[in-house]
Amino acid sequence: MHPQKTPLLKDAALPYTDTSTPVHIDAPLAGFSECHHDFVAQLHSALYLPELVTAAAKARRMADDLLAMFREGLAQHHAEEERELFPAVLGAAQPGPELDEVREMVAQLVREHRDMEARWSALQPAIEAVTRGQVPVLDAAAIEDLVQHFFAHAHFEEEHFLPIAQKVLGRHGEVMASLGRKLHERRAAAA
Template sequence: MPYTDSPHPVHIDASLAGFSECHHDFVAQLHSALYLPELVEAAAKARVMANDLLKMFGHGVSRHHAEEENELFPAVLRAAESGPEFDKVRAMVDQLVGEHRDMEARWAQLQPEVEAVARGEVRAMDAALIQDMVQHFFAHAHFEEEHFLPLAQKVLGRDSESMAALGHALHQRHRQQEAADA
């Protein structure tokens, strides 16, 4: 059917039909172009999100895990009462450290794809891998928030010196990291 604004069909001769078909194709292509600004904006948002993830895992998550493993976990283990409490803390610490290694391995699989997006490269991403990593991270954070940190508060809260020592160690670590980052 020829492209026309007329409410009545117009007959176009076969010799002119090719021109009409071109108009249909052009109109369809231009209609699609209306979505181009939205897609460019989405691509820019994807680059920002990818860069934020790279920073989060490169600095935030790795530092957080290091603080837990080098300061928090040892402090809670030292302050735990021997017997069932210590055994419970030890089991939780072992679980959490294992989850840290697991998350690092998952991130190592995903990182090249995220780096490509950060560079503005258009490529398919493994949605299942992202979903898997996010679910494991949420489960890890939930376990820490609901189980380990309340136990750590109980254990460290019995001895103000243990809590103060942890605070001092974390403060020193932050100062060293800030100096290294400067």
């Protein structure tokens, strides 16, 4: 027995055929074209990759420098102020209004030191993550807050405390000389 001839497809009724949507002969070509557009867009963004790698490296260096500044520079600076400078000025200030003013300023500066340390402690883990090449969520408002508090602290110290410290210690050359020696010896020992 011979198999039956299958009718031509154009004459056959195909099951599940949606004849309501016309088939575009160029549909496969449009898909290739879309891929090209996607590839071009992605490759175009690759042009920024060297700049972003440079920015990431810069962020790592900046984070490293910030950690070192807080760990070594700022921590040592605050310690020297609290161990050497503040006691020297308090000890040499004239009893009465001058000493009261110096005590008030020293108390404020020490509070600000602790406040900055607390603010830094909250930010430090994210900064350390940046040094490891990670991409943490950085609290921009907290960073700005720390910077503004430090600027205000430094301004107060420069404009108010250091002038009175100069006045007080300027009357006591031996105290000023002793302070200079202690700071020099501590720095020489640390080097």
